[in-house]
Amino acid sequence: MSSTVSYWILNSARNSIATLRGGQRLYTVCASNRDKSKWRLSAWGPATLKNSAPCGGFALQKAYRHTSTEEDFHLQLSPEQVNEVLRAGELAHKILDLVNGVPNSVLRFESNQLAANSPVEDRRGVASCLQTNGLMFGIFDGHGGHACAQAVSERLFYYVAVSLMSQQTLEQMEGAMESMKPLLPILQWLKHPGDSIYKDVTSVHLDHLRVYWQELLDLHMEMGLNTEEALMYSFQRLDSDISLEIQVPLEDEMTRNLSLQVAFSGATACMAHVDGVHLHVANAGDCRAILGVQEDNGIWSCLPLTRDHNAWNPTELSRLKREHPESEDRTVIMDNRLLGVLMPCRAFGDVQLKWSKELQRSVLESGFDTEALNIYQFTPPHYYTPPYLTARPEVTYHRLRPQDKFLVLASDGLWDVLGNEDVVRLVVEHLAEAGQHKPDLAQRPANLGLMQSLLLQRKAQGLHAADQNAATRLIRYAIGSNEYGELEPERLTAMLTLPEDLARMYRDDITVTVVYFNSDSIDAYYKGS
Numbered sequence: 258m259s260s261t262v263s264y265w266i267l268n269s270a271r272n273s274i275a276t277l278r279g280g281q282r283l284y285t286v287c288a289s290n291r292d293k294s295k296w297r298l299s300a301w302g303p304a305t306l307k308n309s310a311p312c313g314g315f316a317l318q319k320a321y322r323h324t325s326t327e328e329d330f331h332l333q334l335s336p337e338q339v340n341e342v343l344r345a346g347e348l349a350h351k352i353l354d355l356v357n358g359v360p361n362s363v364l365r366f367e368s369n370q371l372a373a374n375s376p377v378e379d380r381r382g383v384a385s386c387l388q389t390n391g392l393m394f395g396i397f398d399g400h401g402g403h404a405c406a407q408a409v410s411e412r413l414f415y416y417v418a419v420s421l422m423s424q425q426t427l428e429q430m431e432g433a434m435e436s437m438k439p440l441l442p443i444l445q446w447l448k449h450p451g452d453s454i455y456k457d458v459t460s461v462h463l464d465h466l467r468v469y470w471q472e473l474l475d476l477h478m479e480m481g482l483n484t485e486e487a488l489m490y491s492f493q494r495l496d497s498d499i500s501l502e503i504q505v506p507l508e509d510e511m512t513r514n515l516s517l518q519v520a521f522s523g524a525t526a527c528m529a530h531v532d533g534v535h536l537h538v539a540n541a542g543d544c545r546a547i548l549g550v551q552e553d554n555g556i557w558s559c560l561p562l563t564r565d566h567n568a569w570n571p572t573e574l575s576r577l578k579r580e581h582p583e584s585e586d587r588t589v590i591m592d593n594r595l596l597g598v599l600m601p602c603r604a605f606g607d608v609q610l611k612w613s614k615e616l617q618r619s620v621l622e623s624g625f626d627t628e629a630l631n632i633y634q635f636t637p638p639h640y641y642t643p644p645y646l647t648a649r650p651e652v653t654y655h656r657l658r659p660q661d662k663f664l665v666l667a668s669d670g671l672w673d674v675l676g677n678e679d680v681v682r683l684v685v686e687h688l689a690e691a692g693q694h695k696p697d698l699a700q701r702p703a704n705l706g707l708m709q710s711l712l713l714q715r716k717a718q719g720l721h722a723a724d725q726n727a728a729t730r731l732i733r734y735a736i737g738s739n740e741y742g743e744l745e746p747e748r749l750t751a752m753l754t755l756p757e758d759l760a761r762m763y764r765d766d767i768t769v770t771v772v773y774f775n776s777d778s779i780d781a782y783y784k785g786s
Contacts, residue, residue, distance in 0.1 A: 369728035380410035405606035420487035496648035523607035670765030
């Protein structure tokens with residue numbers, strides 16, 4: 258079976274090249290069994306793409322031509338090379354800080370990322386608040402390019418941190434700006450060396466962050482916003498700033514172009530704020546967060562902390578219908594997508610689904626070289642009463658208990674192929690291999706494939722040393738497991754061997770962060786130690 262699956266993956270990719278060459282057409286994204294792109298357009302010829310759009314006038318990233326050749330499929334990866342690819346994006350850190358003399362409720366975190374898009378469109382972030390308590394973890398899944406996800410990953414945590422500051426701290430921040438003295442440090446970032454940053458435009462972003470804290474000062478709140486308010490307002494304020502920044506004149510051409518790309522691409526976001534036993538999760542889109550819980554009897558379970566904002570969420574469908582005229586009930590969601598084009602129903606950026614047609618036209622005709630920036634105008638059908646899209650998050654509060662062992666945040670590239678319970682099981686198995694927990698999971702029912710499945714698992718374990726990072730294990734199984742949930746080495750190798758311009762046909766970018774909690778510290782909190 259393993260060689261059959263690998264053959265099918267590679268042969269399907271070869272056939273895609275033949276189809277693309279034979280038809281002489283440009284395609285955005287195609288998929289083997291489902292459309293994996295958040296944006297969906299049909300295929301069209303080069304002349305049609307360049308000179309007109311299929312639906313009218315909406316800014317979107319340009320389609321690309323697949324360039325892989327038959328020779329690209331002769332590449333073979335050794336088990337060691339497979340591990341190198343999978344582990345290249347690993348990040349891990351132990352939390353040693355004390356909070357009021359008690360060890361932090363977060364023990365450590367492990368993170369990893371595997372690209373399917375080139376360049377990768379996912380981003381991640383981890384930072385501690387230096388003027389208030391709390392650790393922040395975020396996953397940001399970009400679409401239509403990486404620009405919006407990059408901007409949100411760099412800026413959102415600052416908005417949250419400022420929202421939580423007391424009146425006194427905000428006054429100190431403003432005083433430092435007025436007297437041109439160094440600002441108080443706001444965040445301590447924990448980044449992977451490969452994480453990129455927009456260094457050239459941070460001054461512009463600081464100016465807009467300052468306007469935000471000035472408005473908070475005007476509210477005269479001695480203790481600042483509570484965490485739920487801070488998350489809610491920060492998401493929406495940053496999205497508003499992204500929209501406004503491209504509408505005001507900017508002298509620097511590079512900043513103007515980047516602001517346009519940020520606003521006309523998009524990103525979903527899921528972030529967690531942990532302060533002692535207080536866990537808040539804010540989500541806008543289809544990233545996801547779950548808790549791994551071990552009860553007193555040793556049984557493990559999964560506690561979802563987010564709901565996907567897409568067409569499969571009845572609450573989200575009801576919200577959209579309430580916000581638009583009854584005449585649009587059948588068009589606001591078509592083919593399980595917002596207006597027939599976008600999979601998530603909440604996201605940063607994507608001003609094409611928020612602005613009026615007139616505003617879009619006015620901005621895009623104000624001196625931008627949209628073709629050079631890979632942006633084309635296009636308006637989806639039935640675009641009558643914008644905005645259709647929002648960055649307003651759904652915020653969940655959970656009071657941590659000693660049985661809450663870990664938190665998993667990940668982009669939809671993981672959840673598309675692994676269920677919540679599968680993810681918990683894999684992390685528990687990872688902990689068991691490290692000798693930290695003994696799994697007590699329900700046994701799988703016997704079936705004809707069980708013996709083969711066990712043999713494949715033994716073979717897989719013999720081919721690589723155990724992953725030291727739980728996020729790596731999750732990614733490994735997400736792209737390399739078979740229908741029994743067991744790792745199939747040939748399938749894993751085949752998925753990693755696909756050329757970068759074809760990889761997106763079979764998988765999405767996957768970004769995962771696993772946060773481990775300190776049960777002793779949480780228990781001490783409840784005992785009043």
